[in-house]
Amino acid sequence: MLNHGLRRSFFGGETCPDCGAIRVKAYYRHPFPLPAHLPKGHWLWSDCACIKKERIEGRLEQQRRLYVAQSNPLPQGLRGHSFANFQVTGLNREAYQACQSFASNFTTVQRGEGLLLFGRSGTGKTHLACAIANELKDQYVVAFACFPILLQKMRTSNANFDELLSADLLILDDIGSERETAWTTERLLMIVDGRLINLKPTIFTTNYEVDDLEKRVGMRVASRIIGNNFQVLFEGPDWRLSLDQKRLS
DSSP states (O other): OTTTOEESOSSOOEEOTTTOOEEOEEEEEOSSOOOTTSOSEEEEEOOOHHHHHHHHHHHHHHHHHHHHHHOOOSOGGGTTOOSTTSOOOTTTHHHHHHHHHHHHTGGGOOSOOEEEEEESTTSSHHHHHHHHHHHHTTTSOEEEEEHHHHHHHHHTTOOOHHHHHHSSEEEEESTTOSOOOHHHHHHHHHHHHHHHHTTOOEEEEESSOHHHHHHHHOHHHHHHHHHHEEEEEEOSOOHHHHHHHHHHO
16 A cells, blocks of 8 residues: 555545645655665645646646747848847838837736837838847747748648747738638738737738728728727838949949
């Protein structure tokens, strides 16, 4: 009986004040030899439902913290983007401040409100979206997906759909650049609806004006994105072209 655990009492014990279950003491021998002056085992209380639940929640939280600490959601080429190295001008200052405010006040987001960053190509939308991700990734689970690439992964069944829906923040880059079909519209709608239902904020970037978004992603998707996200217009020159011109000069 000592080898397999000896209960101190078979008919009574201590009542858990939270769940009301009866907890009893059981004696368990140590699995390895100990010096003679030490006890050969120890008494342990049996677990009740609330203790088991607490341990499961503790393990899940530990796994979540480990995931946040070890993962970087951004592709290698985008990991250096930050608010500090974004070139602020009179044309993009309001967009910069809106994105910085969103990152600073992320804890206050309660209804899944996100951002719709729109404007011509090369104006810094992806840079600031990634700057937000870099600000939040150490405290929250952040996911990033370039939508055309994501669609290709979905076609080959290699996309982690659960991660897109459960992340604390999802950045969906370059929506509208893909050719609209019933299949692409349904996939985007699944992501948008799934996150809205769970009150999870999303940052969308697009090269198209808000009025043109319906033509690119369909009416159902466009109405959800426009109606549930703060719209941020990016103005200014194409910084990629400016960098290329500097290299050539």
